Every structure is written in C-alpha cells, then in structure tokens.
Amino acid sequence: MKEEYDVVVIGGGPAGTTAGRYAAENGASVLVVEKRDEIGAPKRCGEGLSSHAMELIGIKPEPTWAIQELEGAYVYAPSGKSVEARFTETAGYIIERKMFDKKLAYMAVDAGAEVLAGTRATSLIKEDGKITGVELLTFDEQKVKAKAKVVIGADGVESLTARWAGLNSSHKLTDICSSFQFEMGGLKLRDPHMLEIYMGNKVAPGGYVWVFPKGENRANVGIGLRANLPGRAYKYLVDFIKNHPGLKNGSVIEINGGGVPVGEPLETLVTDGFMVIGDAAHQVNAIHGGGIKEAIIAGRIAGKVAAEAVKKGDASKEVLKKYEDEWYSTEGNNLKRIVKLRRVVEQLSDDDLNFLAENIDGDTIIKLTQASKFTALAKILSKRPSLLRYVPLLLK
Amino acid sequence: MTVKIDRELCIRCTGCVAVCPVGALDYQGNRIVVDPKKCTDCNICAKFCPMHALSVPGKPIKD
Ligand SMILES: Cc1cc2nc3c(=O)[nH]c(=O)nc-3n(C[C@H](O)[C@H](O)[C@H](O)COP(=O)(O)OP(=O)(O)OC[C@H]3O[C@@H](n4cnc5c(N)ncnc54)[C@H](O)[C@@H]3O)c2cc1C
Ligand code: SF4
Numbered sequence: 074m075k076e077e078y079d080v081v082v083i084g085g086g087p088a089g090t091t092a093g094r095y096a097a098e099n100g101a102s103v104l105v106v107e108k109r110d111e112i113g114a115p116k117r118c119g120e121g122l123s124s125h126a127m128e129l130i131g132i133k134p135e136p137t138w139a140i141q142e143l144e145g146a147y148v149y150a151p152s153g154k155s156v157e158a159r160f161t162e163t164a165g166y167i168i169e170r171k172m173f174d175k176k177l178a179y180m181a182v183d184a185g186a187e188v189l190a191g192t193r194a195t196s197l198i199k200e201d202g203k204i205t206g207v208e209l210l211t212f213d214e215q216k217v218k219a220k221a222k223v224v225i226g227a228d229g230v231e232s233l234t235a236r237w238a239g240l241n242s243s244h245k246l247t248d249i250c251s252s253f254q255f256e257m258g259g260l261k262l263r264d265p266h267m268l269e270i271y272m273g274n275k276v277a278p279g280g281y282v283w284v285f286p287k288g289e290n291r292a293n294v295g296i297g298l299r300a301n302l303p304g305r306a307y308k309y310l311v312d313f314i315k316n317h318p319g320l321k322n323g324s325v326i327e328i329n330g331g332g333v334p335v336g337e338p339l340e341t342l343v344t345d346g347f348m349v350i351g352d353a354a355h356q357v358n359a360i361h362g363g364g365i366k367e368a369i370i371a372g373r374i375a376g377k378v379a380a381e382a383v384k385k386g387d388a389s390k391e392v393l394k395k396y397e398d399e400w401y402s403t404e405g406n407n408l409k410r411i412v413k414l415r416r417v418v419e420q421l422s423d424d425d426l427n428f429l430a431e432n433i434d435g436d437t438i439i440k441l442t443q444a445s446k447f448t449a450l451a452k453i454l455s456k457r458p459s460l461l462r463y464v465p466l467l468l469k
Numbered sequence: 470m471t472v473k474i475d476r477e478l479c480i481r482c483t484g485c486v487a488v489c490p491v492g493a494l495d496y497q498g499n500r501i502v503v504d505p506k507k508c509t510d511c512n513i514c515a516k517f518c519p520m521h522a523l524s525v526p527g528k529p530i531k532d
C-alpha cells in the first residue's frame with residue numbers, strides 16, 4: 074500500500090471494483106479497500122443478473138459464475154394463478170456472487186488498481202471542507218492514512234462514508250426491505266429456467282418471495298418485507314416453505330439476509346473530492362430490489378469521471394457532478410419513476426392482486442420492471458373502481 | 470441503556486447499520502458492534518432486523 078493515490082474506493086462490491094477498474098483503465102492510480110476478509114462473501118443476494126448488465130461492462134457469461142440461464146419468470150398472485158413473463162432475448166443468469174464479485178475485483182487489479190481485502194475505512198480526511206483521503210484499519214490492526222484526489226464511497230447498504238461526507242444516507246424503514254434467504258438443494262422446481270415470484274399480503278407484506286434457480290433442483294429461496302411492517306422475514310419464509318410442495322423437503326446450504334433500499338436514490342451524489350455509488354447511494358430498482366446492475370452502471374460512470382477529474386487536476390464537486398448528471402439522465406430518473414410504481418403496488422390488497430393476475434400479461438410485467446411506461450398498467454387499474462385512485466399516481 | 474445484540478441469531482446482513490439514524494452500529498471484525506455513546510434506544514434497528522437479533526430493553530417488538 075502507498076501513502077497516496079489518485080482515487081481511493083471504499084467497498085469491494087460490484088460498485089467499488091467496477092469504479093476502481095474504470096478509474097485505473099483511464100489512467101488513475103487506484104486503491105480499493107474492502108473491510109471483509111473475503112470479497113463476495115457472505116453474499117447478500119438472490120444472484121439474478123441481466124445479460125444487458127454484463128454487456129455494459131464488456132463481460133460474457135462464464136460457466137464458473139453464470140450458473141443458470143434464465144428465460145423469464147412466473148409471477149404468482151395470492152389466488153395461486155401465475156402469469157408467465159418471458160424475456161425476448163436471453164434474459165440473464167443466476168450467478169454465483171462469490172465468484173462474480175471476485176472476478177470484478179480481479180478485473181480491477183488487471184486494469185492496474187490495488188485491491189485490499191480485510192481493510193476498513195474508519196473515517197474521511199477533510200481539509201478546508203474538501204475530502205482528501207481516508208483513514209484505514211488494516212487486517213493486522215494498523216491505523217494508516219491514504220491520501221486521495223478523489224474518494225469513492227461504494228460501501229453498500231450499510232454505508233457510513235456518505236454520512237461522513239455530509240450526505241444523508243440513512244434509510245427510512247418505509248423505504249427499505251428487510252430480507253432473508255436460504256440457498257437450498259433437493260427442491261422440485263417448476264422450470265429451472267424461470268424465476269418464481271410470489272406476491273400477497275399473507276405471503277410477504279410489502280414485498281415478495283422469490284425462488285431463483287441455481288440448477289435443476291437448487292435455488293435461492295428468499296423473501297423481502299417492507300421493514301416498517303411488523304413481522305419477521307425469516308418467519309414468513311419458513312412458513313412459506315413449509316406450505317410449498319416443491320420446497321418443503323429441501324435442504325438448507327446457506328443462510329443470507331440483508332437490507333434492500335427501495336426508496337429514491339440520493340439526490341446529491343457528490344461533494345468536493347467525494348462520490349457515492351451503488352447501494353450506498355440507494356441506487357436500486359425498487360420494484361424487484363435488484364442492484365448489481367445499478368452498482369455496475371454507477372461504478373463505470375464514476376470511475377471514468379474520477380479519472381477525468383484527476384487529469385484536470387480539479388476534483389471539485391462541480392467537476393464530479395458530471396457523474397451525477399450522467400447517472401440521473403441515463404438511469405436515475407427511471408429508477409425514481411419505479412419507486413412510484415412500488416408505492417402503488419405495495420398498497421394493493423390480495424383481491425386487487427388477484428384481479429391484476431387475471432388482466433395483465435407477461436409483456437406488461439416486463440415493461441413495468443424497466444419503467445418504460447406505466448400506461449398499460451394504468452389501463453388495467455382503471456377497469457376496477459376501487460383501483461382508480463392509483464391511476465394518477467402512476468401517470469403523474 | 471443501549472441496544473442488545475444476540476450474536477447467535479445475527480446473520481451479519483448489516484441491515485441494522487443501514488437503518489440506524491445516528492450511525493451507532495457498525496460491522497467490524499466480522500460482527501455487529503454498537504457504540505453505546507451514540508445509541509439513543511430508538512428501536513429502529515430492532516424493527517428492521519430480519520432475525521430478531523436486536524432488542525432495546527423495555528421496548529419489545531410486536532409481531
Ligand atoms: C437478500 C438480497 C437479495 C438480493 N438479490 C439481488 C438479485 O437477485 N439481483 C440483484 O441485482 N441484486 C440483488 N440484491 C441487491 C444487491 O445485492 C446489491 O444491490 C449490490 O450488492 C450492491 O452492490 P454494491 O457494490 O453497491 O454494494 P455491496 O455489494 O454491498 O458492496 C459494498 C461493500 O463495501 C464494504 N464496506 C462497507 N463499509 C466499508 C468500510 N468502512 N471499509 C471498507 N469496506 C466497506 C462491504 O463489506 C461490502 O463488501 C439483493 C440484496 C439482498 C439483501
Ligand atoms: S439486522 Fe439483525 S441479522 Fe442483520 S446484521 Fe443487524 S443484528 Fe444481524
């Protein structure tokens with residue numbers, strides 16, 4: 074480790090290693106620190122990733138980490154009726170996050186970045202209101218300082234760096250899902266190429282249960298509940314599994330959990346000498362909770378902008394704001410619209426969901442998750458008087 | 470008083486760190502730690518925890 078870098082990235086998840094890679098590829102000297110002893114583990118993830126996300130950072134699925142090809146999803150209403158949503162091209166994969174996160178870390182290293190697991194950022198160094206470095210605690214408990222022209226906070230849902238930088242990043246309980254997951258074997262799956270999503274206020278209030286296949290008879294079986302509601306995620310999940318004929322005889326291989334931010338992304342993503350990306354910036358698709366793709370997109374933009382700022386010799390917030398602007402125009406504004414959709418969907422009763430399942434088709438569901446347009450959903454809701462009040466919320 | 474952590478139950482998901490409004494929780498050395506000087510006993514982390522691993526004495530969580 075050196076005493077000084079152009080860019081120091083805090084957090085070795087997909088956001089941090091992608092930012093590190095792109096900053097290094099664009100000529101910056103880079104350090105990425107990860108507080109856990111192993112990058113990628115323990116996973117906090119259902120491990121679904123679209124092929125599009127892989128294309129964005131120029132990688133192709135490899136058998137070591139892209140372990141199950143996906144064609145679409147079955148979405149179940151409380152009545153038991155399922156709607157089949159098929160993606161048009163190869164949709165994506167269930168990945169092995171432990172391998173995938175390591176791959177991204179190696180890519181950062183191969184681009185010239187230095188990566189250090191077991192090293193925790195304990196505070197930011199500030200000079201004249203500007204962030205100019207970080208204080209670190211290494212795996213052998215040494216306190217060291219690393220100076221940096223740009224610091225990137227990529228420290229995930231539990232981010233403290235954004236708070237240290239003066240950005241309010243704590244999560245309201247109404248805007249975060251409490252989630253719990255078993256990785257399981259010995260299951261009977263309907264189709265290992267299809268995700269299974271179960272909705273309903275008895276099954277998962279304010280959220281859903283997912284079965285994400287990792288092979289013929291293996292899957293991540295998880296649940297997310299809105300955190301302000303009473304009830305424990307793991308209890309709901311255990312009950313669900315007990316009552317599901319294909320799952321109840323399965324074995325548990327791993328236990329995971331986590332917080333999924335489902336509110337609006339942070340408005341301000343930069344200050345002088347600092348940028349925040351990924352879960353730390355609440356950059357998640359609020360309707361399904363997926364954040365790997367968002368982390369990668371933000372990491373790529375932020376890494377490039379950081380390297381440009383270094384070249385210019387100016388890491389003021391005005392220069393770094395290029396990341397904020399580009400991210401909001403390509404991704405952020407869309408994600409904000411999806412939060413609106415989530416706020417409507419989570420108010421629907423089981424009756425409403427059953428009604429929807431009778432009236433919606435798979436294509437409409439897929440479009441909803443991409444936020445291209447909510448008009449098709451609005452049309453369906455307009456058919457039922459009790460649902461009319463949600464229509465303006467969607468079209469606003 | 471301060472929030473109690475049941476480390477047998479905790480699955481180290483760090484969601485509690487995310488929701489603590491005053492930054493009293495952190496994940497250090499592979500476990501969740503609380504800074505009693507910062508904790509205000511607000512109970513928000515306990516409401517979040519998917520495992521029931523957190524509790525503030527005198528503030529039970531209804532399920
Ligand atoms: C149960 C669950 C299921 C999910 N399923 C999916 C899914 O199927 N598909 C999908 O796309 N997304 C899913 N997500 C979301 C996805 O996991 C995240 O959006 C993604 O990991 C965000 O990447 P990130 O790099 O921003 O943060 P993370 O992957 O969380 O990485 C942040 C890293 O920063 C480190 N760190 C934190 N503080 C410090 C510090 N002070 N010093 C050094 N390092 C630090 C952390 O240890 C961590 O490794 C799921 C989330 C959960 C909880
Ligand atoms: S929310 Fe609960 S399970 Fe998750 S890290 Fe905190 S105490 Fe552990």
Ligand code: SF4
Pocket residue numbers: 472488489490491492493494503507508509510511512513514515525
């Ligand atoms: S009780 Fe409140 S202040 Fe104390 S650790 Fe939990 S969330 Fe933070």
